[in-house]
Amino acid sequence: MKNEIKIFSPATVANVACGFDVLGFCLDSVGDEMVIRKIDKKGIYITKIEGGFDLPYETELNVAGVSALAMYDAAKPNCGFEIEINKKIKPGSGIGSSAASAVGSVYGMNELLGRPYSKTQLTEFAIKGEAIASKCEHADNLAPALFGGFTLVKSISPIQILEIPSPDDLYATIIHPQIEVKTSEARAILPKEVSLTNAITQWANFGSLIHALHTSDYDLIQKSLHDVIVEPYRSQLIPHYNEVKTAALNAGALGAGISGSGPSIFTLSKGIESAKKVADSIKNVYSKTGIAFDIHISKINTQGVKKI
Amino acid sequence: MKNEIKIFSPATVANVACGFDVLGFCLDSVGDEMVIRKIDKKGIYITKIEGGFDLPYETELNVAGVSALAMYDAAKPNCGFEIEINKKIKPGSGIGSSAASAVGSVYGMNELLGRPYSKTQLTEFAIKGEAIASKCEHADNLAPALFGGFTLVKSISPIQILEIPSPDDLYATIIHPQIEVKTSEARAILPKEVSLTNAITQWANFGSLIHALHTSDYDLIQKSLHDVIVEPYRSQLIPHYNEVKTAALNAGALGAGISGSGPSIFTLSKGIESAKKVADSIKNVYSKTGIAFDIHISKINTQGVKKI
Known part of the structure; x- marks a missing residue:
């Protein structure tokens, strides 16, 4: 059995429009790279962090460390693990940066131990890591990072994750405006009650x-990608949200929404050419704002976290 | 071309648990029988009503007549139609009695005219008939009666109906307690606002x-058939609702809920044997109440309204 594994742990989009709080999908063009190494010395050690972000080396304070510890305590292996993180997903971007870290360590350890755990069990461990970053236990980003494709988190107690099919020609274009949206503010702005009609x-x-994803019906994806509950509130926290959305739809996007709790905005398109046009249209809007931004174009990643 | 057609127009269940206001399914063991006859004299005439219910012969007051008129005005055929109704679905039972009438006349006329209209177009005509019975335009029962199987009414303006696959071994057991639930009361009892969490x-x-129906996952159907929004209110209007539901679940039903706005209660089961056991358990509860009732056991009818 190998003693070291290098992995790609992908960025993800949660809160997919009408699937707020339950539906997510996985990206393939952006993700963290991590090395997990089996060592004789017991315990979990974060030995390297690259990428230029100020992340803690203390295992109990590091997202990847905490999820690794949860698995380590359950598995009680006769060894320890070193974790190296090359952080490529910016923390706070709204595309599952903490989830990628939380997933990467447990996925890598599970591979090195001969896969004693299912992906659902890995989600349970990873939730512990995710919780220290987002202050609550949720699997909205963990599920797509682990399973790939589209995932529906039906419940987290017990954890039940459904793998929803991804149409072959579906691409995401994502803009990450480099501003901070405080998760606490994004939560506080939500109404406690909503109208039955909405x-x-x-x-x-x-x-x-869900039906459209099963039937690869792009027209129906377009007709369904609406969020009448959350978007009206949270979009206020993202500068130029409506302009970006309008530009994307005019450029042919099937739909758009807030990625996670923002500030990233996701769009979905049929085909890479359409996704590129959407990227150009969004870029055109944001270039005029003076706010720095990144744009990612990605096919839906149906594999999820993987060995590289 | 034939000048007369005899049809079976099926009973249906709307408001399927968590699919309140959008999901319905079609039954095959109970439905109206109707004869539609092409005649030289222009106009729509209700010429026979059997079944022992007090239904109007005046075309403009009869559900089947009004939907027929809507289609007749659009098609402007060089003939007229007689409609005979053998009403087997009790009005007010909550299993789509008016929808069956509304669907039957337009389906039969469409067949006799050589099918100029799609099922979606027939739904538009039938909505006019349904509206005089239920005082509002909705397609919750019309859609499954016309299309068969499970239907999701995504919108009614414009009408968009999705056909959701039905697992092969899915059966419904339905009890119709012979009491009246006023639709106005069933509407008034609903809250205007619901918690975001629910x-x-x-x-x-x-x-x-929807995923479970696509994947024929009976276990997931069971885990998904819950209604946390409407059932807590409307179940109060149906005597012994909770006892019926508990008995059905204990007898192996996958789930239970209010059919339409009641008073009928539907349950779903895997296999005919299970559906029969559920029927026995429900009968056992209701036999003790002194309230008259009917029980129907039916495979999901994937065809919908049909020639017989």
Whole structure:
């Protein structure tokens, strides 16, 4: 058995429009690279962090360290692990930076131990790491990072994750405006109550979206990718949100929404050419704002975290 | 071309648990029988009503007549139609009695005219008939009666109906307690606002249910068939609702809910044997109440309205 594994742990989009709090998908063009190494000395050690972000080396304070510890305590292996993180997903970008770290360590350890755990079990460990970053236990980004494709987190207690099919020609274009949206503010802005009428519209759209993904019906994806509940509130926290969305739709995007709790905005398109046009249109909007930004174009990654 | 057609127009279940207001399914063991006859004299005439219910012969007051008129005005055929109705679905039972009438006349006329209209177009005509019975335009029962199987009414303006696959071994057991639930009361009892938390639970369950129907995952159907929004209110209007539901679940039903706005209660089961056991368990509960009732056991009818 190998003693070292290098992995790619992908960025992900959670809160996919009408699938707020339950639906996510996985990207393939951006993700963290990590090395997990089996060592004789017991324990979990973060030995290298690259990427230029100020992340802690203390295992109990590091997202990848905490999820690794959760698995380590359960598995009780006769060895220890070193973790190296090359952080390529900017923390706070809204595309699952902490989830990628949390997933990478447990995925790598599981491979090195001969896969004693299922992906659902790995999610349980990774949730512990995710919780120290996002202050609550959720699997919205962990699930797509581990399983790939589109995932529906039906419940987290017990953890039940459904793998929803991804149409072959579906691409995401994502803009990350380099501003901070405080998660606490994004949570506080949500209403506690919503109208029954809007709730029905939301689940009609969500059911339609799940059907559309099963049937590769791009037209129906377009008709279903609406969020009448959360977007009206949270979009206020993202500068030029409506302009970006309008530009993307005019350029042919199937739909757009807030990625996670922002500030990133995701769009979905049929085909790489369309996704590139959408990128150009968004770039055109944001170039005029004076706010720094990154744009990612990515096919839906149906594999999830993987060995490289 | 034939001048007369005899049809079976099936009963249906709307408001399927977490799919409140959008998801319905079609039954095959109970439905109206109708004869539609092409005649030289222009106009729509209700010429026979059997079944023992007090339904109007005046075309403009009869559900089947009004939907027929809507189609007749659009098609402007060089003939007229007689409609005979053998009403086998009790009005007010909550299993789509008016929808069956509304669908039957337009389906039959469409067949006799050589199918100029799609099922979606027939839904538009049938909505006019349904509206005089239920005082609002909706397609919750029309869609499954016309298309068969499970249908998701994504929107009614414009009409967009999605056909969701039905697992082969899925059966419904339905009890119709012979009491009246006023639709106005069933509407008035609903809250205008619901908690965001419950709304999220509902769409998680609904998305899961759509996925489960696509994948014939009976276990997931069971885990998804919950309604946290409407059932707590409307179940109060149906005597012994909770006892019926508990008995059905204990007898092996995958789930249970209010059919339409009641008073009928539907349950779903895997296999005919299970559906029969569920019927026995429900019968056992209701036999003790002194309230008259009917019980129907039916495979999911994937065809919908048909020639017989």
